[in-house]
Amino acid sequence: xxxxxxxIDDIFHSKTLAVYGVSRKGGLGNILLQGFxxxxxxxxxxxxxxxxxxxxxxxxxxxxxxLKSIGEPIDLVICSTHPKYVKDIVIECGQYGVKAVIIxxxxxxEKSEEGKKTEKKLLEIAQKYQMRLIGPNCMGFYCPETGLxxxxxxxxxxxxxxxxxxxGSIANIMAFSSMLKGIHFSKSISYGNGIDLGFxxxxxxxxxxxxxxxxxxYLEGVKDGRRFIELVKKIKKPIxxxxxxxxxxxxxxAHSHTGSLCGNDKxxxxxxxxxxxxxxxxxxxxxxxxQAFINPMPVRDRRVAIISGPGGPAVSSADACEMNNLKLxxxxxESKMRLKEYFPEFGSSMSxxxxxxxxxxxxxxxxxxTYEIVGxxxxxxxxxxxxxxxxxxxxxxxxxxKDISKPIAIVSALDVNVSADCFSKNIIRSFIHLRAKKVPGxxxxxNEHGISIHPNENLAAKVLxxxxxxxxxxxxx
Amino acid sequence: xxxxxxxIDDIFHSKTLAVYGVSRKGGLGNILLQGFxxxxxxxxxxxxxxxxxxxxxxxxxxxxxxLKSIGEPIDLVICSTHPKYVKDIVIECGQYGVKAVIIxxxxxxEKSEEGKKTEKKLLEIAQKYQMRLIGPNCMGFYCPETGLxxxxxxxxxxxxxxxxxxxGSIANIMAFSSMLKGIHFSKSISYGNGIDLGFxxxxxxxxxxxxxxxxxxYLEGVKDGRRFIELVKKIKKPIxxxxxxxxxxxxxxAHSHTGSLCGNDKxxxxxxxxxxxxxxxxxxxxxxxxQAFINPMPVRDRRVAIISGPGGPAVSSADACEMNNLKLxxxxxESKMRLKEYFPEFGSSMSxxxxxxxxxxxxxxxxxxTYEIVGxxxxxxxxxxxxxxxxxxxxxxxxxxKDISKPIAIVSALDVNVSADCFSKNIIRSFIHLRAKKVPGxxxxxNEHGISIHPNENLAAKVLxxxxxxxxxxxxx
Numbered sequence: 001x002x003x004x005x006x007x008i009d010d011i012f013h014s015k016t017l018a019v020y021g022v023s024r025k026g027g028l029g030n031i032l033l034q035g036f037x038x039x040x041x042x043x044x045x046x047x048x049x050x051x052x053x054x055x056x057x058x059x060x061x062x063x064x065x066x067l068k069s070i071g072e073p074i075d076l077v078i079c080s081t082h083p084k085y086v087k088d089i090v091i092e093c094g095q096y097g098v099k100a101v102i103i104x105x106x107x108x109x110e111k112s113e114e115g116k117k118t119e120k121k122l123l124e125i126a127q128k129y130q131m132r133l134i135g136p137n138c139m140g141f142y143c144p145e146t147g148l149x150x151x152x153x154x155x156x157x158x159x160x161x162x163x164x165x166x167x168g169s170i171a172n173i174m175a176f177s178s179m180l181k182g183i184h185f186s187k188s189i190s191y192g193n194g195i196d197l198g199f200x201x202x203x204x205x206x207x208x209x210x211x212x213x214x215x216x217x218y219l220e221g222v223k224d225g226r227r228f229i230e231l232v233k234k235i236k237k238p239i240x241x242x243x244x245x246x247x248x249x250x251x252x253x254a255h256s257h258t259g260s261l262c263g264n265d266k267x268x269x270x271x272x273x274x275x276x277x278x279x280x281x282x283x284x285x286x287x288x289x290x291q292a293f294i295n296p297m298p299v300r301d302r303r304v305a306i307i308s309g310p311g312g313p314a315v316s317s318a319d320a321c322e323m324n325n326l327k328l329x330x331x332x333x334e335s336k337m338r339l340k341e342y343f344p345e346f347g348s349s350m351s352x353x354x355x356x357x358x359x360x361x362x363x364x365x366x367x368x369x370t371y372e373i374v375g376x377x378x379x380x381x382x383x384x385x386x387x388x389x390x391x392x393x394x395x396x397x398x399x400x401x402k403d404i405s406k407p408i409a410i411v412s413a414l415d416v417n418v419s420a421d422c423f424s425k426n427i428i429r430s431f432i433h434l435r436a437k438k439v440p441g442x443x444x445x446x447n448e449h450g451i452s453i454h455p456n457e458n459l460a461a462k463v464l465x466x467x468x469x470x471x472x473x474x475x476x477x
Numbered sequence: 478x479x480x481x482x483x484x485i486d487d488i489f490h491s492k493t494l495a496v497y498g499v500s501r502k503g504g505l506g507n508i509l510l511q512g513f514x515x516x517x518x519x520x521x522x523x524x525x526x527x528x529x530x531x532x533x534x535x536x537x538x539x540x541x542x543x544l545k546s547i548g549e550p551i552d553l554v555i556c557s558t559h560p561k562y563v564k565d566i567v568i569e570c571g572q573y574g575v576k577a578v579i580i581x582x583x584x585x586x587e588k589s590e591e592g593k594k595t596e597k598k599l600l601e602i603a604q605k606y607q608m609r610l611i612g613p614n615c616m617g618f619y620c621p622e623t624g625l626x627x628x629x630x631x632x633x634x635x636x637x638x639x640x641x642x643x644x645g646s647i648a649n650i651m652a653f654s655s656m657l658k659g660i661h662f663s664k665s666i667s668y669g670n671g672i673d674l675g676f677x678x679x680x681x682x683x684x685x686x687x688x689x690x691x692x693x694x695y696l697e698g699v700k701d702g703r704r705f706i707e708l709v710k711k712i713k714k715p716i717x718x719x720x721x722x723x724x725x726x727x728x729x730x731a732h733s734h735t736g737s738l739c740g741n742d743k744x745x746x747x748x749x750x751x752x753x754x755x756x757x758x759x760x761x762x763x764x765x766x767x768q769a770f771i772n773p774m775p776v777r778d779r780r781v782a783i784i785s786g787p788g789g790p791a792v793s794s795a796d797a798c799e800m801n802n803l804k805l806x807x808x809x810x811e812s813k814m815r816l817k818e819y820f821p822e823f824g825s826s827m828s829x830x831x832x833x834x835x836x837x838x839x840x841x842x843x844x845x846x847t848y849e850i851v852g853x854x855x856x857x858x859x860x861x862x863x864x865x866x867x868x869x870x871x872x873x874x875x876x877x878x879k880d881i882s883k884p885i886a887i888v889s890a891l892d893v894n895v896s897a898d899c900f901s902k903n904i905i906r907s908f909i910h911l912r913a914k915k916v917p918g919x920x921x922x923x924n925e926h927g928i929s930i931h932p933n934e935n936l937a938a939k940v941l942x943x944x945x946x947x948x949x950x951x952x953x954x
Contacts, residue, residue, distance in 0.1 A: 106834075107822060165789070166789070167788055167789025167790075167792075168788075168789075169786065169788060169789050169790065170789035170790065173790075218789055220792060242793070244789070244792045244793045244796055245792065245796070246796040246799075246800065247795065247796050247799035247800060248799065249795040249796070249798065249799045249805045250792055250793070250795040250796030250799065252795070253791055253792040253795040253826075253830045254792045256826050256828060256832075257788040257789070257791065257792055257826065257832065258788070281793075281796075281797075281935060282793060282797075282933040282934055282935055283790075283933065284932050284933040285933070309646065311644055311645075311646060311734040311735070312642065312643070312644025312645075312646050312647035312695055312721070312734070313644075313646065313647065313650075313760075314730055314734065315644075315697060315721045315722065315727055315730040315731045315734055316719070316721045316727070316758075316759060318724065318726040318727040318729070318730040319721055319722065319723040319724050319726070319727030319758075320758075320759075321726065322723075322724035322725065322726045322727065323723065323724060328726045345584065346559075346560060346582070346583040346584030346588065349730075349733050349734065351733060353730045355733075355734065357583075455761055455932065456759040456760065456761040456762070457759055458758060458759055
């Protein structure tokens with residue numbers, strides 16, 4: 001373990017934590033503190049110099065006027081005060097031997113030249129005391145394993161995803177959106193202006209972290225392009241990046257957001273293609289891509305079989321596959337013969353895209369057998385399934401996967417599923433559906449078996465293409 | 478009203494209906510029948526020649542061995558039998574004076590050359606009796622106003638959307654997906670192989686229908702391109718088309734689905750661009766675009782203001798706008814001065830994209846005032862708002878719209894909202910959210926005021942660009 005990696009790992013394993021910026025009347029600091037309380041972080045303290053009475057507690061957490069009054073070593077400090085207090089707090093932390101400070105406060109380099117100068121000073125102070133800084137203008141760390149958090153009510157379960165975000169809000173939205181899809185985190189990191197520890201440091205750390213199987217990032221720009229390239233070249237885990245600043249307007253916005261320089265987008269694309277970084281363009285794409293790369297099945301060719309109850313979506317899915325550089329598989333004669341035994345005489349189609357017709361709704365054997373025959377066909381490398389909603393038949397796919405180990409992407413109007421409980425009179429009567437509360441757990445189980453769920457066929461096809469590219473070194477601009 | 482239009486209108490206003498293909502043991506015919514029962518269609522009958530006993534009812538509907546035993550005129554017949562019986566049924570209908578037959582049964586022109594010949598015969602029979610045919614291989618009509626239906630449990634409310642679909646399943650999925658977004662139908666039409674009444678006929682009809690404000694279509698191909706062009710040129714309502722068969726694979730699939738010839742996609746694009754037809758590529762895009770065109774606000778320029786609580790999505794939204802041919806608005810000095818009164822000192826940005834920072838979560842005045850100042854700025858033509866979820870503050874926007882009448886597109890991780898009821902412990906505590914059951918009604922109200930809700934910023938920007946193009950004759954390939 002390098003020095004840097006072991007230092008970051010130490011911060012993630014902090015045992016004592018003090019928060020600046022919590023007050024009796026409430027505010028952002030109190031909300032940050034609630035996150036740690038929810039994760040049952042072991043030793044929490046509040047520092048508030050305006051409260052000098054002894055034995056005061058806010059939200060059940062003891063309050064001290066300064067660090068030294070606590071009387072025990074403090075590993076990590078969260079600073080959520082007005083920016084004008086930050087410098088003195090950082091000095092106090094350095095003198096007290098704190099390992100790292102997460103500066104939530106904003107109003108520095110992203111704001112003005114004056115702010116940039118202050119940032120430089122903060123860094124000098126930290127370096128003097130061999131203390132590390134995260135931020136400013138960030139949410140910090142979320143790590144369910146060790147109880148670190150950046151917002152209340154985040155899940156307490158750990159998972160395989162490591163997430164790095166320049167934007168705190170996106171780290172936060174991601175945590176909630178992912179929860180609904182059963183995706184959980186090893187670590188999530190929001191580093192904002194990144195004046196000390198930055199994107200490359202965290203990328204290196206997660207690349208090495210044994211609890212992280214895949215890495216996803218929201219990125220505005222990096223400071224050291226050469227090191228970034230070396231890292232993505234070296235790391236043998238899927239890396240998914242939502243890189244913004246594609247256009248002049250976006251670049252300008254990024255600069256006023258975290259002071260980032262986005263760089264030439266074409267150049268970024270070339271790097272991503274060369275080093276198999278998977279690029280996405282919004283949160284919805286990000287969540288789809290993460291699902292597909294939690295346990296992607298190795299694949300050697302890109303012949304897709306499309307299975308669809310409804311005929312219309314089968315046609316559109318065929319378009320989506322060809323537009324995403326995939327080929328439509330030609331089933332073997334044997335498979336077609338076997339399908340014939342189960343297929344309805346009319347309204348169905350056995351040539352790819354395979355349309356199992358409306359009858360699938362009433363004939364579970366038809367659906368199950370189609371998955372089996374098509375899934376085992378040697379001419380089929382990957383499968384795209386278009387369903388109206390998830391049904392309990394998802395188990396057939398998981399069972400089949402043990403035999404075939406092929407990437408499977410499902411398109412599903414999932415919101416119907418999740419909503420079914422609420423609009424029950426209309427929907428429960430017409431469809432076999434899963435209870436909403438069970439949906440995240442089921443998606444999680446499917447993801448673990450290389451099966452992912454998507455809101456539309458274009459995204460499902462994009463995901464399959466990226467799995468193929470990931471295993472076949474065929475990335476090109 | 479032309480002869481054709483009044484004939485189709487007559488079919489939509491059928492008062493008596495007989496269904497072939499309903500049996501004691503159940504099946505697809507029974508499911509279709511349930512749809513009409515749910516819509517409280519006035520006079521329903523079942524025709525089943527294998528049941529000759531008098532006074533038999535299935536699902537509460539009286540059964541007769543043939544039409545003439547009913548003893549009253551029948552306006553419309555639904556035929557859901559094995560295809561081999563269809564010809565004789567059509568003859569019987571013609572002789573009995575039925576106005577139209579919806580042929581649900583498949584296994585005709587989409588299947589074989591033999592099937593094409595049968596279709597020709599069916600058409601000859603119908604023409605001999607001046608009777609109209611819908612299908613075969615279709616779901617038929619859904620019209621809440623008159624009680625027509627093609628699936629159980631469809632909403633009984635009417636709305637402004639006319640929908641035409643070559644695919645029955647898509648007509649069906651659309652009905653349910655739309656319901657969750659508060660979108661309702663004047664008429665929805667699934668015409669399948671369209672051997673008699675086809676796409677152009679229904680397009681002409683909906684173009685003239687006073688209950689239909691906008692038209693959306695799923696299309697594989699049309700038989701008479703010249704007439705299609707004349708129609709889209711003539712109709713002064715927004716027309717949204719999901720045209721499939723973009724690629725060779727998709728075209729082939731469409732041909733085996735409904736026997737359609739998709740034609741050259743580039744040519745289609747040219748026609749769509751020239752005649753302001755709005756093209757979408759999947760159901761998710763379709764639902765977004767429909768929302769935006771339920772009551773689109775007229776707009777003369779394409780300068781967008783982006784308002785976002787979180788900074789990251791603001792950057793990505795700026796990218797999305799520029800990628801979709803929109804410009805970032807430059808706020809007036811006056812607006813910036815006024816914003817300054819309400820804006821937090823740090824973590825926010827007043828230059829477009831406007832980042833109201835995390836503080837918006839706790840400061841409803843900030844959100845409301847930002848909408849107001851930005852909305853009234855003369856340099857702003859349209860507004861894109863990125864929210865984590867819908868909150869009760871949507872009312873501020875509706876109020877504002879009465880003053881400004883500008884297109885507003887909201888990006889929202891709505892599934893979080895709809896799911897909030899189910900995952901309440903985690904989510905209700907952290908966010909102000911709306912109860913799931915209320916979401917469709919609220920979206921409906923927003924759509925009626927020119928405010929639409931989208932799953933990602935790229936779709937929101939695409940929608941705004943199409944509104945601009947719709948009002949400014951600037952469609953080009």
